[in-house]
Amino acid sequence: MLLTPRLIGFLAVVGIALLVARFESQFNAYYFQIIIYIGINIILATSLNLVNGYAGQFSLGHAGFMAVGAYTSAVITSTMHLGSGVLSAVVFPFALAIGGLVAAICGILVGIPTLRLKGDYLAIMTLGFGEIIRVIIQNLGFVGGARGFTGIAKLTNFFWVFATVGLVVFMLSNLVRSTYGKGFLAVRDDEIAAEAMGINTTRYKVIAFVAGAFFAGLAGGLYAHFVTYINPSQFSFVKSIEMVVMVIIGGMGRNVGVIMAAIVLTILPEALRSIAQYRMVIYSLALVIIMIARPQGLFGDGRWGKRLWVAGRRISKRFSAG
Amino acid sequence: MSEFIQQVINGISLGSIYALIALGYTMVYGILRFINFAHSDIFMVGAFVGYYLTPTIVSICGGNLLLAGPIVMVLTMITCSVLGVTIERLAYRPLRSRPTLTVLITAIGVSFFLEYGGQLVFGPDPKPFPELISRVTLIDEGGVVVTSTPLIVVGTAVVLMLLLRWVVQSTKTGTAMRALSFNMQAARLMGINIDRVVAFTFVLGSSLAAAASLLYATVYPSINPLMGVFPGLKAFVAAVLGGIGNLAGAFLGGLIIGLTETFVTGYISSTYRDAIAFGILILILLFRPTGLLGKQETEKV
Numbered sequence: 060m061l062l063t064p065r066l067i068g069f070l071a072v073v074g075i076a077l078l079v080a081r082f083e084s085q086f087n088a089y090y091f092q093i094i095i096y097i098g099i100n101i102i103l104a105t106s107l108n109l110v111n112g113y114a115g116q117f118s119l120g121h122a123g124f125m126a127v128g129a130y131t132s133a134v135i136t137s138t139m140h141l142g143s144g145v146l147s148a149v150v151f152p153f154a155l156a157i158g159g160l161v162a163a164i165c166g167i168l169v170g171i172p173t174l175r176l177k178g179d180y181l182a183i184m185t186l187g188f189g190e191i192i193r194v195i196i197q198n199l200g201f202v203g204g205a206r207g208f209t210g211i212a213k214l215t216n217f218f219w220v221f222a223t224v225g226l227v228v229f230m231l232s233n234l235v236r237s238t239y240g241k242g243f244l245a246v247r248d249d250e251i252a253a254e255a256m257g258i259n260t261t262r263y264k265v266i267a268f269v270a271g272a273f274f275a276g277l278a279g280g281l282y283a284h285f286v287t288y289i290n291p292s293q294f295s296f297v298k299s300i301e302m303v304v305m306v307i308i309g310g311m312g313r314n315v316g317v318i319m320a321a322i323v324l325t326i327l328p329e330a331l332r333s334i335a336q337y338r339m340v341i342y343s344l345a346l347v348i349i350m351i352a353r354p355q356g357l358f359g360d361g362r363w364g365k366r367l368w369v370a371g372r373r374i375s376k377r378f379s380a381g
Numbered sequence: 382m383s384e385f386i387q388q389v390i391n392g393i394s395l396g397s398i399y400a401l402i403a404l405g406y407t408m409v410y411g412i413l414r415f416i417n418f419a420h421s422d423i424f425m426v427g428a429f430v431g432y433y434l435t436p437t438i439v440s441i442c443g444g445n446l447l448l449a450g451p452i453v454m455v456l457t458m459i460t461c462s463v464l465g466v467t468i469e470r471l472a473y474r475p476l477r478s479r480p481t482l483t484v485l486i487t488a489i490g491v492s493f494f495l496e497y498g499g500q501l502v503f504g505p506d507p508k509p510f511p512e513l514i515s516r517v518t519l520i521d522e523g524g525v526v527v528t529s530t531p532l533i534v535v536g537t538a539v540v541l542m543l544l545l546r547w548v549v550q551s552t553k554t555g556t557a558m559r560a561l562s563f564n565m566q567a568a569r570l571m572g573i574n575i576d577r578v579v580a581f582t583f584v585l586g587s588s589l590a591a592a593a594s595l596l597y598a599t600v601y602p603s604i605n606p607l608m609g610v611f612p613g614l615k616a617f618v619a620a621v622l623g624g625i626g627n628l629a630g631a632f633l634g635g636l637i638i639g640l641t642e643t644f645v646t647g648y649i650s651s652t653y654r655d656a657i658a659f660g661i662l663i664l665i666l667l668f669r670p671t672g673l674l675g676k677q678e679t680e681k682v
Contacts, residue, residue: 115482117482117485117486119489172663172666172667173663173666176666176670178415178481178482178485179410179415179416179481179485180621180666180670182416182485183416183614183617183662184662184663184666186614187614187659187662187663188659188663190655190656190659191656191659191660194652194653194655194656195656197652198652198653300489300493303486303489307486336500336501337501339493339496339497340494340497340498340501342493343489343490343491343492343493343494343497344490344494345490346486346487346489346490346493347472347487347490347491347494350476350483350484350486350487350490351472351475351476351487354479354483
């Protein structure tokens with residue numbers, strides 16, 4: 060198998076996650092929580108970026124898929140009464156994966172009818188579906204309905220979050236470089252031209268949407284097993300908007316920028332606790348100003364990561380030649 | 382049977398409020414081709430303007446609600462128009478030639494700004510809306526209670542809609558609005574001042590939303606900064622149901638949504654109340670995306 064830079068990056072992230080996880084108990088609980096949220100938000104933002112940024116299908120219902128993943132995996136681990144034993148370390152990733160899969164199935168059900176629509180209509184339909192998912196969960200008795208789902212085992216730890224982050228970013232960056240990725244970009248840039256070139260636009264849109272839903276489901280599972288209590292109102296469309304803000308500020312279709320934005324926008328509210336009530340006002344104002352002044356996002360063209368890599372290679376080459 | 386009649390009356394009254402809001406969505410969409418998400422929050426601001434103005438105006442009018450009501454309504458309409466035009470000028474006009482997605486995100490941003498700004502300014506807790514229209518029981522027979530409120534709501538809505546129809550169909554600016562919705566470039570070449578006509582569209586839409594907010598707050602007298610979200614979404618669904626860009630369609634759509642909602646709440650369950658509108662939207666967009674009265678539009682390359 061080819062050892063591509065992306066694969067090396069992925070393995071490095073998993074390695075570091077394993078290493079850091081050994082010292083998990085020594086962390087300050089508050090900082091640790093923020094770090095976990097950063098990881099979950101990176102998964103959510105990059106997966107939404109696949110849909111909104113790369114495939115150009117503006118979705119406002121991402122929190123709905125997160126909810127599906129959260130509830131599904133929580134139901135699985137709760138019915139199996141997992142503690143913190145060895146068994147849970149084996150079952151937990153399966154529960155997460157099943158949560159992701161169920162979210163992906165919901166993604167198919169939502170995506171096939173809605174993705175024929177464009178722009179505004181798509182946005183409001185995904186918003187509608189996100190809300191419908193929430194209302195349905197609210198009316199499901201066996202997951203606690205509106206009261207919420209309590210007593211979820213605390214299985215999420217540093218390793219699982221960052222191994223998933225590594226995996227998601229690795230898969231996404233491979234996906235967008237594949238034939239599919241080119242298809243997404245073609246659909247985004249000019250749907251009619253893409254159709255004329257023989258690209259099955261609906262198929263590509265649904266694939267992007269379903270992949271996004273799957274990863275959002277994973278993030279939901281990680282979230283549920285970290286906070287140990289979930290209720291439907293945590294997954295309202297305000298949550299979706301938060302993810303959209305990360306994608307927009309990072310720059311649509313630029314994973315590096317979106318990751319940066321997810322990190323900054325998770326830390327920022329914590330750092331600005333004293334003015335917490337202004338948070339959403341600032342977010343919304345930022346959205347408007349960025350759209351008017353800098354629609355490509357705040358974090359440059361997202362190429363500086365690559366430039367750094369190229370520069371590093373040149374230097375290392377010079378050393379090895381010298 | 383009596384319950385049925387009661388539901389019909391409530392449904393029509395709620396539906397005509399949705400229709401008034403829907404007109405604002407439909408006019409902006411007809412001309413600029415984007416969903417003005419902030420419209421629902423202009424509606425919310427209208428209710429708060431009414432909340433703060435009513436006591437003063439009522440005491441100036443010596444407690445005469447028949448006199449105070451229209452004055453409050455006109456003042457609220459003016460305030461909301463100013464807000465609507467300001468939003469258009471600051472947020473939407475700089476983006477007029479940009480892709481729809483950019484404008485859409487901006488509209489969502491403006492909407493959230495008004496909602497959370499509203500929570501800071503007005504406070505997040507619900508406030509009781511003062512009595513602006515006196516409630517007189519007209520009929521109380523066989524379980525059917527008809528008060529003056531739904532009559533005034535429907536009456537005001539119909540008068541405003543007829544007024545709007547006259548403005549759009551018979552005035553020079555209204556003709557310009559229709560020209561813009563056909564073809565903005567051609568309208569510009571005919572010497573129409575696009576910016577002014579768009580601003581006028583926002584004046585019309587926002588003042589209708591303001592009027593709707595006062596009627597809504599009279600029917601449901603508890604207002605809060607997030608009160609616009611669901612009426613706004615339902616009114617938007619009404620606009621799509623009737624055929625977006627079509628004024629008569631917005632009216633028809635509003636009535637259908639209002640009636641469906643009251644019947645679902647009354648006969649099935651109130652927990653599904655807010656999901657119903659989305660269900661209807663999904664069905665229309667699947668089977669008749671142009672709406673009931675909309676025209677088929679072909680996609681041009």
